[in-house]
Amino acid sequence: MQLAEAGVQNDHAKLERTVSALVAEARAKQHHTLADRLAKALGVVAPPQRQAPRAVGGTFLPDKVRDLIIERPARRSIDDIMLPREVDAQVRDLLEEQHQADVLRANSLDPRHRVMLAGPPGNGKTTLAEAIAHGLGVPFFTIRYDAVIDSYLGETAARLKRVFDFARSTPCVLFLDEFDALGKERGDVHETGEIKRVVSSLLLQMDDLPSYTVIVCASNHPELLDRAVWRRFQLRLELPMPDRADFRRWLDHVGADRKSLGIDPASLARDLEGGSFAEAEEFLLNVKRKIVLAKGDPKAIVTQQLKAWKRRFVPQTGVAEGNGARDTAAQSE
Missing domain, CATH: 3.40.50.300 (P-loop containing nucleotide triphosphate hydrolases)
Structure with a gap:
């Protein structure tokens, strides 16, 4: 239909777009002979x-x-x-x-x-x-x-x-x-x-x-x-920053339950709030590494890693600046 309209209207730009779409569809379906003929008719080099x-x-x-x-x-x-x-x-x-x-x-x-x-x-x-x-x-x-x-x-x-x-x-x-x-x-x-x-x-x-x-x-x-x-x-x-409910759904999605981590997922979701999904994913991967290598109590490992998680926003450029950041982090918690 569009090909016919382009021909009747003598719209070369529309004709080229339509034929290019047909060429791409033909290649996607492995109809290379048809695609080459269409491209040649349009003057497109394959x-x-x-x-x-x-x-x-x-x-x-x-x-x-x-x-x-x-x-x-x-x-x-x-x-x-x-x-x-x-x-x-x-x-x-x-x-x-x-x-x-x-x-x-x-x-x-x-x-x-x-x-x-x-x-x-x-x-x-x-x-x-x-x-x-x-x-x-x-x-x-x-x-x-x-x-x-x-x-x-x-x-x-x-x-x-x-x-x-x-x-x-x-x-x-x-x-x-x-x-x-x-x-x-x-x-x-x-x-x-x-x-x-x-x-x-x-x-x-x-x-x-x-x-x-x-x-x-x-x-x-x-x-x-x-x-x-x-x-x-x-x-x-x-795609906004995730809230606590989003993290709770995400933990279910990735299979991070109480049995694997030794901690209530609802509690963990609360602690993850304030970060991004990318940060939470890296946190969870790090926890899994520790569990595999240390073979320790998963709950103790999660608790330890959460301390590091909460310090990730603290700048390390100076004591005074760090204290101010810790005050801010404490308020946000």
């Missing part, structure tokens, strides 16, 4: 199938983006992570839309594919992006800002374009962590005109992504993002 460098997950990476993105293995599924119930439901809806993309396109609709994740660090933004890639069974690419951002900002826009051109060529999840590094508010008087042009170029590239390419952006400081950036995202999900 990606090399031999002697091309492989990323971590096995995807062929052309030279133009080899140093700009990293492919990470997507090992965790949506069932492996703890999410707020509303966020979990919306992510599952996104996965369902992508899996049923053919049905939607047959009715002149596209699945959602632009996602913004906001919230403090350590609460699952990167893991959620990985889980989306796992659920879709597609490569999981992360942009390397150290390679993309250049002192010559015109080069930054050119490198971004190369990344997005590649992302358009294959179904994937493209992850941009710390997105505020690129998507800053263009009204900021402290930013240069070149930075604003980079943001404008980024927005155009995002708009031009086909729906089989899922772009997931994450920010610890969403207040810094350009207002036009927010409009681009069809899903805007917040």
